[in-house]
Amino acid sequence: MSARPKPVQTRRGMTVRDVDAVVDIEARAYSFPWSRGNFIDSLAAGYGAEVLHVMEAGQVTLAGYFVAMPGVDELHLLNITVAPDWQGLGLGWGLLQAVELMGRQRGLPRLFLEVRQSNHRARALYRRFGFSEVGQRRGYYPAPAGREDAVVMRLDCEGGAR
Numbered sequence: 001m002s003a004r005p006k007p008v009q010t011r012r013g014m015t016v017r018d019v020d021a022v023v024d025i026e027a028r029a030y031s032f033p034w035s036r037g038n039f040i041d042s043l044a045a046g047y048g049a050e051v052l053h054v055m056e057a058g059q060v061t062l063a064g065y066f067v068a069m070p071g072v073d074e075l076h077l078l079n080i081t082v083a084p085d086w087q088g089l090g091l092g093w094g095l096l097q098a099v100e101l102m103g104r105q106r107g108l109p110r111l112f113l114e115v116r117q118s119n120h121r122a123r124a125l126y127r128r129f130g131f132s133e134v135g136q137r138r139g140y141y142p143a144p145a146g147r148e149d150a151v152v153m154r155l156d157c158e159g160g161a162r
């Protein structure tokens with residue numbers, strides 16, 4: 001964790017009006033970002049989506065977000081991102097707590113996600129949060145040279161919140 005203090009933060013549901021700022025972060029955070037259409041379609045489909053704002057020096061900035069698709073008895077985390085200049089301050093952990101809360105509130109206490117095999121930082125964060133690696137999807141992601149495998153991770157949200 002960085003020595004920079006954790007900023008004051010607020011969360012709320014993502015709306016179409018947030019999408020420009022979200023897409024801007026997406027382009028900075030990923031080599032293969034989601035498109036504007038991916039976010040618009042997710043909102044239109046009623047997926048769970050929230051944005052996180054931080055306040056520093058009187059300025060409010062959109063610093064992170066997640067999108068999660070409800071299934072029969074699980075919530076599938078499709079996208080979780082913290083803006084590069086706000087990473088390492090515990091905001092990703094807070095977003096995971098928000099995903100877990102959404103799952104509980106919707107009666108979907110099992111979470112699934114896919115993560116690039118090479119994304120060791122995210123995998124370590126998910127493991128520390130309580131996720132287990134339960135499978136692999138071969139060639140799931142585009143990559144600079146061909147395709148990259150996904151690791152499938154699962155969390156059963158039983159007991160108290162993290």
Ligand SMILES: CC(C)(COP(=O)(O)OP(=O)(O)OC[C@H]1O[C@@H](n2cnc3c(N)ncnc32)[C@H](O)[C@@H]1OP(=O)(O)O)[C@@H](O)C(=O)NCCC(=O)NCCS
Nearest residue numbers: 001029080081082087088089090091092093115122125128
């Ligand atoms: C992955 C990502 C969402 C993590 O967000 P973040 O805000 O940087 O992560 P955090 O600051 O919450 O966590 C960072 C560290 O603090 C730890 N941590 C934070 N809060 C904690 C808490 N309350 N208790 C215990 N550990 C905590 C994390 O485990 C992690 O450990 P590290 O210091 O060894 O790296 C972010 O880096 C990101 O958006 N990356 C680019 C996009 C991406 O890869 N998304 C995931 C795709 S599957």
